[in-house]
Amino acid sequence: MSKRADKSPYHHGNLRESLVIKASEMLHVEGIDGLSMRKLADAVGVSRTALYHHFQDKNALLCAIAEQGFARWHATSERIFNQAKVKDRDKVRQFVHDYINYAADNPQLYELMFGRTLWKNATPTESLKSVAYPSFQHQVTMTKRWQQQGLMPANEDTLRLAQVTWGTLHGIARLLIDGIYADRTHIDEMCECAVNLFSQPNR
Amino acid sequence: MSKRADKSPYHHGNLRESLVIKASEMLHVEGIDGLSMRKLADAVGVSRTALYHHFQDKNALLCAIAEQGFARWHATSERIFNQAKVKDRDKVRQFVHDYINYAADNPQLYELMFGRTLWKNATPTESLKSVAYPSFQHQVTMTKRWQQQGLMPANEDTLRLAQVTWGTLHGIARLLIDGIYADRTHIDEMCECAVNLFSQPNR
DNA sequence: CGGCTAATTTTGACAGTGTCAAGATTGCCG
């Protein structure tokens, strides 16, 4: 019993948690490249290699941060769909807006959550996978429902449709984040345009 | 006269060109992070800092590579739209497929062309901008035409529509490249689904 | 053909990075 992570710790004072917090902070301001293990250790007040007793890799640290990001978005998403008295069409609309705004508000985090750094370059933690995969599964489930309700074309394969609609959101988010051919002032109009595109009865 | 870049050069044998070629090669196999100035210099057979007389930065080198990528894609794109005897609807279809396949065939290059590395982190070269911007402008022009022909919804703002449709392509490309929730075997079906989504008279 | 200038390349150096191996410290449980 009392393996770790609940009792007051040895030297520092719950390092692991402090690391994730501080790292998220640094990620947000400095960006993914500006976040270095050594600077992080410095900021928290421990020595360079102290981190390696709580995270195997820099990769593991990043996975932990991303994981937190997924959890937070998942909560927001749940809140949207659990609203009673809101029509499904409006939920879709709200979902799109919130998704894009979440990305625009936390560009570095979004980049980390869905970028090549974790998913292609490195090996995502099992723990991260177990949080990230259901996130897309949810999109598929929702797409199926929207099809059944006539909100989205019923003749398209659900999986493909989910990939494409989510791909659209992802694409818009990245255009904004990377600052190519779009900026924040376009967000609302772009969202509306996107919703109109894949939500069936046009008006 | 004879400023450079046409006569046989001094020591090496047209270093600048060799660098871009070799760098593109390394980018393709090793990825954007695996491409280091020192390894590149080594591979070409010059010393570490020789590159800095042809490129101010690593950033400048990357811009040159990306520029070449834009040129190549632009050529492909032109070829599609200049075909006589092909209906515009089929051109759109072909455009979508080729775009995604270009990205899937050159993942690292695509990542460089449209990624944060150049557009957000660093400062894109003027030269790069002058090649990249028209690329999107072309998308806008095409979107306008498609709207006029009734292929795409005429009531949407052209600029927004162009952003969203291209965003969709971009999103799908990135999902494939970064390997999240999609892989190459899905390409064709995803493309068809996308085309159906934003091309008006559904069938 | 000789020499000067300017383009080109090299060597040395510096401040960073992630991470491994060993040693020092510390808290906790028996």
Place this chain on the structure above:
DNA sequence: CGGCAATCTTGACACTGTCAAAATTAGCCG
């Protein structure tokens, strides 16, 4: 209180991009 294991530190290594100064070389002009 003793010992053990968790925790943290120090030292080191192989990398990275890039600057300054020295060395090399090519091309042009007289």
